[in-house]
Amino acid sequence: MKKGIFILLLILVMGSLVFAGGKGEKAVDASATEKIIIWTNLTADAQAKVLNKQFTEVAAEMGVEVEMVTISFNDMYTKLATAVESGNVPDIMHTNFAGSAYLQSQGIIIDMDDVIDGIGRDDFISSYLHVLNADGKTWGVPDWALHTSVWYRKDLFKQYNIEIPQNWAEFEAVAKKLTLDTNRDGKVDIYGFPVPMHAVQVAPQTYYEFLYSAGVTTFDPKTGEYSFGKQKREAKEVMDYMINLYKTTSPPAAIEWSWNEYRNALVEGTVAMTLDMGAVIGLAQSNNPEMVEKLGCFDLPGRYGVKPASFGSGYAFVVSKQGSDKKQAIKKEFVSRLYTSERAAERALSRPMFAFPSLYSALEIYKLSPLVALFQEQIATITDAFENNNWYWYGMENGLSQMSSQIEATTFFGEALQSVALGRETSEKAVDYIDRQLQEQLLLIE
Numbered sequence: 001m002k003k004g005i006f007i008l009l010l011i012l013v014m015g016s017l018v019f020a021g022g023k024g025e026k027a028v029d030a031s032a033t034e035k036i037i038i039w040t041n042l043t044a045d046a047q048a049k050v051l052n053k054q055f056t057e058v059a060a061e062m063g064v065e066v067e068m069v070t071i072s073f074n075d076m077y078t079k080l081a082t083a084v085e086s087g088n089v090p091d092i093m094h095t096n097f098a099g100s101a102y103l104q105s106q107g108i109i110i111d112m113d114d115v116i117d118g119i120g121r122d123d124f125i126s127s128y129l130h131v132l133n134a135d136g137k138t139w140g141v142p143d144w145a146l147h148t149s150v151w152y153r154k155d156l157f158k159q160y161n162i163e164i165p166q167n168w169a170e171f172e173a174v175a176k177k178l179t180l181d182t183n184r185d186g187k188v189d190i191y192g193f194p195v196p197m198h199a200v201q202v203a204p205q206t207y208y209e210f211l212y213s214a215g216v217t218t219f220d221p222k223t224g225e226y227s228f229g230k231q232k233r234e235a236k237e238v239m240d241y242m243i244n245l246y247k248t249t250s251p252p253a254a255i256e257w258s259w260n261e262y263r264n265a266l267v268e269g270t271v272a273m274t275l276d277m278g279a280v281i282g283l284a285q286s287n288n289p290e291m292v293e294k295l296g297c298f299d300l301p302g303r304y305g306v307k308p309a310s311f312g313s314g315y316a317f318v319v320s321k322q323g324s325d326k327k328q329a330i331k332k333e334f335v336s337r338l339y340t341s342e343r344a345a346e347r348a349l350s351r352p353m354f355a356f357p358s359l360y361s362a363l364e365i366y367k368l369s370p371l372v373a374l375f376q377e378q379i380a381t382i383t384d385a386f387e388n389n390n391w392y393w394y395g396m397e398n399g400l401s402q403m404s405s406q407i408e409a410t411t412f413f414g415e416a417l418q419s420v421a422l423g424r425e426t427s428e429k430a431v432d433y434i435d436r437q438l439q440e441q442l443l444l445i446e
Helices: 002-014 045-062 073-086 097-105 113-119 126-130 154-159 168-177 202-213 228-249 252-256 259-268 279-287 325-337 341-349 360-367 370-388 402-408 412-421 427-445
Strands: 035-040 065-070 092-096 141-147 149-153 273-276 295-298 310-319
Touching (some): 035 325, 126 141, 402 427
Parallel strands (some): 035 092
């Protein structure tokens, strides 16, 4: 465990860079002096507000104190590593699947199968549970998941008589057709498709959506063996395709764009399409309501039509090992009480079309909300993908893996992609570099 902590701290320094009464749970006799400390990575006001409300409600029901601490993604792994090193980890953490994988790899959280069974295992979308599985156990209670889609301007597709593309060649043609000089002054006013490459998380997220749609993975989804090194030719071809899109259909500034920039570009109307997890809807509802009804989404097509997998992740509640048996029981009940259908739906709706609840019963409530009334077709498409198609978070194609947190805590994907986009390196050498870095990370965490 110490080795894993040191590795993550070293990487960060060097900068290479989840209801009242849980469906069958018996109430625990909680003392009013008990205090539950919860960390969450959700810093967006709407999401943090709902979490704080629900945590306060559950604490009142149980007669305990609760303290919620928000930790941004930029600080997450530094603070996690420090907390693990000191032995002073939070009681409960609400984090993404990569954070869950890191905590499980350090041996400081407990499996949550009894809580899931108490809530009702059959009410959970099974793929949400699968991604949190390791060693035959489920190490968190999934809260919600997100799915990467191409969000696009329906009005522009209609205006230019464009059909939804079915393969990469068609997608490229659409992106080029929608790169527009609307006032004919010789300058692009609307770009067809941005290729964001901010080195912190965004670059690998962009790359992996294309990799998965071409059948390239970090690990073999069935065996768990390292597979990227055997697929370098395909990975190079994926990179070449992305960089060509960047040079022909993307704003040049997108080389440094993060989430806010590419989402704002679609909401403000300066790009016609973008990869996103649906956060553009909440942003448009807040900043440009007239744009909301103009937006739709479709899955990035497979390279030749059939798509092997998509890029997606989500959030979960995990519980630390620390504390007495009584404290452990209190923490488990606290999490269980968060899983009424109404509370699960409310949390997901704090970021509509970005977060999709893990409970079928909550999803039915979710679909009835006015916040998503315009997007029933898209909800059906996305939830079908969760249930019936393959979706992975980078490095977790075979279940929980610390590789995912290593990718998030480093910047080598972004460095490689940016170097090719700027003409400083070939895609072949960039993919070789990524392969070496991935294998080094694998050796360190084994």
